[in-house]
Amino acid sequence: MKDIKHPTRPRRALPPIKVWVTETERAEIAERAEQAGLSLSGYMLAAGLNHPVRSVVDLxxxxxxxxxxxxxxxxxxxxxxxxxxxxxxGASSTDVADMMRDFRLLQTQLHEIMARLAK
Known part of the structure; x- marks a missing residue:
């Protein structure tokens, strides 16, 4: 997800909003913006408008x-x-059936994790 684009809104229509932060807060915000693949401005805009911000790491x-x-x-x-x-x-039919059941369970768990991360 790149910077949020608003083609109908001129970028310089109003002065920017300033937010006072400590060095630690700025570093954390910058790190989160980088993780999301966004600029500081894009990240702050998304966060301020309560838009979901996905981490590049999650993707x-x-x-x-x-x-x-x-x-x-x-x-x-x-x-x-x-x-x-x-x-x-080389293997009993019950061992093979157990292994196949385990494969299916693992695949189901992977799909669930992927679905949660992709939201």
Missing amino acids: LAVADLGKVNGDLGRVAGLLKLWLAEKRGQ
């Missing part, structure tokens, strides 16, 4: 979770392929 985490979910799906696919070719060799 990267969603992408990473998506990759893990894909890897998990590939492993489950390889397991199914192995079972089709080597039926009954």
Whole structure:
């Protein structure tokens, strides 16, 4: 999310709003703006108008979770392929069923985490 754009509002129509902060507060605001991928002005505008401010870190985490979910799906696919070719060799059917249930549970948990982060 980049700076909030208001094409119908001239940028210099009114003087800027000044907010007095300590050095520590300014550093924290600057860090949060950077995490969101926004300028200080864009971040303050979004926060002041109560717009959601997403962290770039959160969006990267969603992408990473998506990759893990894909890897998990590939492993489950390889397991199914192995079972089709080597039926009954190397593992009991209950162990395999338990493992597949665990894969599905992990995928569901990943989807839930991704959905929470993407909001």
